[in-house]
Amino acid sequence: MITIRLKRGKSESLKRFHPWIFSGAIASMSEQPQEGEIVEVVDSEGHFAALGHYQIGSITVRVLSFERSRIDTDFWKRRLHEAWLMRKAIGVTGLSDNNIYRLVHGEGDRLPGLIIDVYGNTAVMQAHSVGMHRQRMQIAEALAEATEGEISNVYYKSETTLPFKAGLGQEDGFILGGETGNIATEYGLQFHIDWLKGQKTGFFVDQRENRRLLEHYAKGKKVLNMFCYTGGFSVYALRGGAELVHSVDSSAKAIDLTRANVSLNFTGDNRHEAFAEDAFKFLSRADDIYDLIVLDPPAFAKHKDALRNALKGYTRLNAIAFEKIKKGGILFTFSCSQAVNKDQFRLAVFTAAAQSGRHVRILHQLHQPADHPVNIYHPEGEYLKGLVLYVE
Numbered sequence: 001m002i003t004i005r006l007k008r009g010k011s012e013s014l015k016r017f018h019p020w021i022f023s024g025a026i027a028s029m030s031e032q033p034q035e036g037e038i039v040e041v042v043d044s045e046g047h048f049a050a051l052g053h054y055q056i057g058s059i060t061v062r063v064l065s066f067e068r069s070r071i072d073t074d075f076w077k078r079r080l081h082e083a084w085l086m087r088k089a090i091g092v093t094g095l096s097d098n099n100i101y102r103l104v105h106g107e108g109d110r111l112p113g114l115i116i117d118v119y120g121n122t123a124v125m126q127a128h129s130v131g132m133h134r135q136r137m138q139i140a141e142a143l144a145e146a147t148e149g150e151i152s153n154v155y156y157k158s159e160t161t162l163p164f165k166a167g168l169g170q171e172d173g174f175i176l177g178g179e180t181g182n183i184a185t186e187y188g189l190q191f192h193i194d195w196l197k198g199q200k201t202g203f204f205v206d207q208r209e210n211r212r213l214l215e216h217y218a219k220g221k222k223v224l225n226m227f228c229y230t231g232g233f234s235v236y237a238l239r240g241g242a243e244l245v246h247s248v249d250s251s252a253k254a255i256d257l258t259r260a261n262v263s264l265n266f267t268g269d270n271r272h273e274a275f276a277e278d279a280f281k282f283l284s285r286a287d288d289i290y291d292l293i294v295l296d297p298p299a300f301a302k303h304k305d306a307l308r309n310a311l312k313g314y315t316r317l318n319a320i321a322f323e324k325i326k327k328g329g330i331l332f333t334f335s336c337s338q339a340v341n342k343d344q345f346r347l348a349v350f351t352a353a354a355q356s357g358r359h360v361r362i363l364h365q366l367h368q369p370a371d372h373p374v375n376i377y378h379p380e381g382e383y384l385k386g387l388v389l390y391v392e
C-alpha cells in the first residue's frame with residue numbers, strides 16, 4: 001500500500017479524529033497513488049495514523065479508519081450496518097407511515113464521500129469522492145446484508161457529484177436490482193421520487209421534520225412556499241388545513257413535480273396553485289396576502305469565497321419576505337449552505353428584519369434531522385439552518 005507521510009505537527013487533527021487531510025499537510029508519498037486508491041497515512045516519524053481514499057485536490061485524503069483495518073467487503077458491511085442500527089435506534093426505519101430516510105450521511109457516518117438515501121426498498125447512492133465511486137459495487141452488495149434485507153435495489157447517481165477531470169465516465173443507473181416503483185411515503189404523505197433526473201438523490205430528505213413543524217402551523221393560513229422543488233412543504237401545509245397554498249420555483253420541472261405530488265395526496269384540491277417563476281420577482285410583485293411563508297433557497301454559497309455575496313443574497317431575500325408577510329405571520333427561513341454558519345445566517349436575517357423595521361420573535365431554531373448526523377469531530381458536517389419567526 002502506498003504511504004503518505006505528513007509534515008511535523010500535521011497529524012494533530014487526526015488525533016482528534018478529523019477525517020480530512022489537506023494537501024498542505026503532506027511531506028512525501030512513497031509513490032504517486034491513483035485517484036481513489038486506499039493509502040496509509042503516517043505521521044512525520046512514520047507512525048501509523050489513518051487509512052483513507054486518496055484524491056487530487058485540496059482534501060487529499062478522506063479518512064476511512066483510524067485503525068489498521070482491511071478495507072474490504074466486511075469493512076463496508078460493518079460500517080453500513082452501524083449506520084443502519086443508528087437509524088433503527090432513532091426510529092426512522094421499520095415505520096408503517098414513513099419509508100424515506102437517509103442511511104448514510106458522509107462524514108457523519110464515518111464514510112466520507114458517500115451519501116445514501118432510502119426510498120422504500122430502493123437506496124439511491126451518491127459518491128462525492130473518487131474512492132467511493134471505485135468501490136460502489138462492493139458497497140452496493142454490502143447494503144442488502146447490512147440492512148438485513150430491507151434494501152434490494154441500488155440506484156447509483158453520481159454523474160454530477162464527482163470531479164469531471166478524474167475522467168471516470170460515470171453513468172447513473174441501477175447497480176443492484178432494477179426498476180422499481182418510485183413513489184415513497186413520508187409521514188403518511190406520498191411523493192414521486194425522481195431519482196433519474198431529480199436534484200440530490202431525488203428528494204430533500206433533510207427537511208422532513210421541518211415540513212412536519214410547518215404542518216402544525218398551517219391551519220387556516222394562506223401559505224407561500226418559495227423554492228418548492230417537489231412541493232414537500234406545500235403538501236404538508238395542505239394536510240395541515242391551510243386555506244390556500246402557492247408554490248413557486250424557477251424550474252418548470254419542479255413545478256410539474258409539485259403539481260403531481262399535490263394530486264397524489266389531494267386529488268382535485270383547488271386550494272393549491274403553482275408558479276414557475278423566479279422567487280425574487282414573484283415575491284416583489286406579490287400582494288401582501290400571505291401569513292405563512294417558506295424560504296428554502298438553494299445553497300447561495302457553494303464555497304467559502306462566495307460567502308459575502310451569499311450573505312447579501314439571504315438578506316435581500318428575507319427583506320422582501322419581511323416586507324410582504326402579513327401582521328402576525330410566520331416565516332420559515334432556511335440556508336443549506338455549508339459555508340454559511342448558524343451565526344452568519346442569523347445575522348443576515350437580523351439585518352433583513354432591521355431593514356423592515358418590524359417586530360420579530362424567534363420561535364424555533366431548526367437544523368438537519370437526526371438521520372443526517374454531524375460527526376462531533378467534523379463540525380463542517382452541520383449545514384442546514386433554519387429560523388421560524390413570528391412577524392408583527
Ligand code: SAH
Pocket residue numbers: 203204207226227228229230231232233248249250251254277278279280296297298
Ligand atoms: N424546499 C424544497 C427544496 C428546495 S431546493 C423541498 O423541501 O424539497 C431549491 C429549489 O430552488 C430548486 O428546486 C431550484 O429549482 C429552485 N430555485 C433556484 N433558484 C431559484 C430562483 N431564483 N427562483 C425560484 N426558484 C429557484
